Amino acid sequence: MAERVLRAWRGDRSGGRFEDYTVEADPGMVVLDLVHRAQAGPAPDLACRWNCKAGKCGSCSMEINGRPRLACMTRVGDFAPDEPIVVQPLKAFPIIRDLVTDVRWNYQQNKRIAPFTPGPAPADGNYRMSQTDVDRVQEFRKCIECFLCQDTCHVIRDHDKKADFVGPRFMIRLASLDMHPLDTVDRIPAVRDSYGSGYCNITRCCTEVCPEHIGITDNAIIPLKERVVSRFYDPIAMAIRAFFGTKSEPGKRPMAAPQTKVP
Amino acid sequence: MSTATGGHLAGFGDTHRRDAWWVGPVLTVLGLGVWLLYYAWAALQGEYYAAGPLLSPFYAPLLFADPSRAGAAAAEHAFFGSWPAWWPAFIPASPALLIGFLPGVFRMTCYYYRKAYYRAFFGMPPGCAVGPVPHDYRGETGLLLIQNLHRYTLYIAIALLPFLWFEALRSFVYEGQVGIGLGSVLLVVNAALLSGYTLGCHAWRHLVGGRLNCFSCDGGAEASHKAWSFTSWLNVRHMPFAWASLGWILLCDAYIRLVSMGVIQDPNTWSGAF
Ligand code: SF4
Ligand code: SF4
Ligand code: FES
Ligand code: FES
Numbered sequence: 001m002a003e004r005v006l007r008a009w010r011g012d013r014s015g016g017r018f019e020d021y022t023v024e025a026d027p028g029m030v031v032l033d034l035v036h037r038a039q040a041g042p043a044p045d046l047a048c049r050w051n052c053k054a055g056k057c058g059s060c061s062m063e064i065n066g067r068p069r070l071a072c073m074t075r076v077g078d079f080a081p082d083e084p085i086v087v088q089p090l091k092a093f094p095i096i097r098d099l100v101t102d103v104r105w106n107y108q109q110n111k112r113i114a115p116f117t118p119g120p121a122p123a124d125g126n127y128r129m130s131q132t133d134v135d136r137v138q139e140f141r142k143c144i145e146c147f148l149c150q151d152t153c154h155v156i157r158d159h160d161k162k163a164d165f166v167g168p169r170f171m172i173r174l175a176s177l178d179m180h181p182l183d184t185v186d187r188i189p190a191v192r193d194s195y196g197s198g199y200c201n202i203t204r205c206c207t208e209v210c211p212e213h214i215g216i217t218d219n220a221i222i223p224l225k226e227r228v229v230s231r232f233y234d235p236i237a238m239a240i241r242a243f244f245g246t247k248s249e250p251g252k253r254p255m256a257a258p259q260t261k262v263p
Numbered sequence: 264m265s266t267a268t269g270g271h272l273a274g275f276g277d278t279h280r281r282d283a284w285w286v287g288p289v290l291t292v293l294g295l296g297v298w299l300l301y302y303a304w305a306a307l308q309g310e311y312y313a314a315g316p317l318l319s320p321f322y323a324p325l326l327f328a329d330p331s332r333a334g335a336a337a338a339e340h341a342f343f344g345s346w347p348a349w350w351p352a353f354i355p356a357s358p359a360l361l362i363g364f365l366p367g368v369f370r371m372t373c374y375y376y377r378k379a380y381y382r383a384f385f386g387m388p389p390g391c392a393v394g395p396v397p398h399d400y401r402g403e404t405g406l407l408l409i410q411n412l413h414r415y416t417l418y419i420a421i422a423l424l425p426f427l428w429f430e431a432l433r434s435f436v437y438e439g440q441v442g443i444g445l446g447s448v449l450l451v452v453n454a455a456l457l458s459g460y461t462l463g464c465h466a467w468r469h470l471v472g473g474r475l476n477c478f479s480c481d482g483g484a485e486a487s488h489k490a491w492s493f494t495s496w497l498n499v500r501h502m503p504f505a506w507a508s509l510g511w512i513l514l515c516d517a518y519i520r521l522v523s524m525g526v527i528q529d530p531n532t533w534s535g536a537f
Contacts, residue, residue, distance in 0.1 A: 009270040018270055063271075066279030066392055086279055091271040091392075130479035132488055154388040158273070159400040181477035198404035203378050205391035218465070218498065222374055226414075226469035233411035249476065 004076060005084040006034045008046055012097045019043070020084065025076050031064050031085060032071035035099070047098035055211055058146030062099050063088040068148040068209050090151040103147050108262040109166045112194070113173055114255055118182040133181045139219060140176035142212040143169060149206035149216060155199045163263035165196035168206035168216045175220035178227065186252035192228045194261065197221065275386060277394040284390035291383035298509060302363070305516050309357030310334050312516070314523035315537030316437040317446040319516040320453050321359045324426035329356060334523035362423075369420040372413035374465045375505050414466035424461060427454045437533045444531025446519060453515050456508035463497030463504055 004025040007018050023037040035048050051057040053072045060071040065079065065086050079085060093101040121127055149168040155161045166174075174195060178187045191197045202225075206216045214220075230237045231248050241248060272278060305312075305321055311334030312319040318336055328336045329346035338345045341358070350356055370376050381387050386396035403410055431450040435441055461467070472491025478484050497504065521527045522537065529537065 011268070013268060015268065016270070063279065063392065065281050067282075068392060083281065088271065088279065089269045091269055095269055130477075132478040133476075136478070152391050154395055155400065155402060157392070158388065158395050161400065161402075165402075179476050181480065183476075196402075196404075198408070199400075199402035201377070201381050201387060201402045201407075202374055203381050203388065205388070208391050222465045223469060223473050225411075226466060226473065229411045229414060229466075230469070230474060233408070234414060251476070 002081065004034060006038050007084045007086045008035070008038065008043070008098065009088045010043075010046070010098050011095070013095050016095075016098075018086070027077070029076045030072050031069075031074045031076060031087065032060055034076060034085060035071060035087065047096070047100045049100045056144055058144035061090060061146045061148050061151065063090060063151075068151045070146060070148070070211050073211055090147070092151040092153075092157045093147075103150075105162060105262065106145070106147050106150055106167070106169065109170045110173070112166070112262065113170060113177070114185050114187070116177060116180065116183055117185045119184045119251070127182055129181060137176045137179055139214055140172045142214055143172060144212060145169065146211060148209045148211065152205045152209045153200075154203070154205065155201075161196070161199055163261045165199035168200070168221065170195065171197070171200070171224060172214060172216055172220040175224050178224065184252055186249055186254050188224075188227050188231050188249065190255055191224050192232065197225050197228055200225070272394060274394050275396050276389055278390070278392055280390070280392060284393060288383035288389055291379045294506070294509075295380070295383075298513060301513055301517075305520070306359035306363050307355045307357055309355060309359070311520045311523040312336070312359070313340065314446070314519050314529065315444075315533070316434040317444075317450065317519045317522065317529070317537075318430050318434070319359075319519045320427060320430070320450065320457075320512045321363065321516045323430045324362060324423070325358055326361050327358055332356075334520075365416075365419050365423060369413075369416040369461075370505075370509075372410050372416050373505065374413070375501050377410060413464075414470065417461070417464050417466045420461050420464075421467075424454070424458055427457055430454075437531075437537070440533060442532035444529045444533065446515075446522060446529045446531070449511075449515050449518055453508075453511050456504060456511050459497055460501070460504040460508040462494060463499075463501040464494075465498065465501075468494040468498050 002025050003022050006021045006023055008021065010016050010019050021038040021042045023034055023041060025034060032050055032053060035046065039046050048060070050060040050072060055070055055073040061068065062071050064071065064074050068090065071087070076085065087099060089095050089099050090101045093103050093105065096102050118127060147169060150156055153168055155165045156167050174187055174191055177183050177185070178191070200221050202217055202222060204217045207218070210216055278284070302321065309329070310332045312322045313334060313336035318325060318340065325336055325341045326343050327346045328338050328341035330336070330338050346356060354360065382389055387400065388395035431447070431454040434447040434450050435443055468491060471494055472478070472487035475484055475487055478488040522529045
């Protein structure tokens, strides 16, 4: 047993301060355990959202010693013994209290995305998809919606461009739908104009913090950016399409309604 | 230091991070800075860029050569022969200047280097969850839309690859004799690293297969899937290839320069000195 200092931010939207709690830490404990020890001892009213304690529900997102992380997956032993463990709420979203933020903006972004829209089913009623195609989009399905990527992304975090950019979590959702062989919606114009792919400057912080190790920048955002290039910025590709009358994305049709932005 | 709600710091470079997040940007500035200084110096020389069968990759493909300069390539080595008389006197007469900007714009618009210099040189952001340089952020929507031309610079870079391989293989023949030397090996590794870097490009990954939504829908798509998978393998290693190829090309130039100046001798099967 060793004593550790948990320096937690306490407060709400009107303001707050850091408070230090000295708690006992057992070997192998994670930061969420320290928060629980503080709640069981000196700070019974310390607010913290959590659920699974297994890195799978995405609730316990907070900033630990300056880095957006899951409290249940961050070991206390990763920090030097004399280093205080500083816990803060996510910076990008409005604070409710202490370590809990209001992440509803993310759910609003999700609603702006047209859901998976397959074409008519084959005669036997079974849609089929080959393993190679499954493999490619499978990665994006691992997302646990912890929104750590959204919190780290400087476009949202520092520049507050919430009205212009949906953020990395929803870029991967868009990628998984746009690359889906059975989906029929052409999402590329909206990826540029409504979801704001141009705001991402591919500096990869989302990828660095994703606890599911999803290749957000390399496998979702950059491929979407390249699709946008083919559609809007590559004169040769555009000329070839015009000359041969080919569709930019065969099998896809324009998205029904332009999506309203949520600041 | 400005403090926002939640105890977050918001000024440039401000953060509660206690790890060495600044090491990456500092190394990037040092690495790219030293490289660019060396390149600017070496490319302006127009001398000591060739030794025997070896041609510095900064100068390849060689369009024109002025054999009267010290350590220059023979006129036959150049694709269009001797140095043109019309070359304006105020521009240094160096063949490197004729081609160097082509791989230059390729790297400047590369998705990896963009990340590296946006972070390290422009502080947007300098590190993850570290305060950025305060500015009206527009990302790649305004002036930086130009980055979307990366795939055209890729076409150029791919067109240059055969020339680099050609120069590397040519360095195994000296005065009609096939042989091998340390310099020739360095040039082959150089061509290999540049190929690994170029073929791991994100734009290439899109073009060879990433643009498809179905990898199983027809015969051609299967071949595309193979090409895409191979490119994806290189793409995961794009950053190490970017640095290795950048460093290696400098090493090749420095080596050939020193051999050409007579400071060192290339160990080879053609009995030594060129
Ligand atoms: S790579 Fe793009 S989406 Fe990801 S954190 Fe950086 S700017 Fe945001
Ligand atoms: S992409 Fe990764 S970091 Fe972003 S919400 Fe999903 S799991 Fe969390
Ligand atoms: S508590 Fe579920 S991810 Fe941490
Ligand atoms: S992405 Fe780096 S060379 Fe194209």
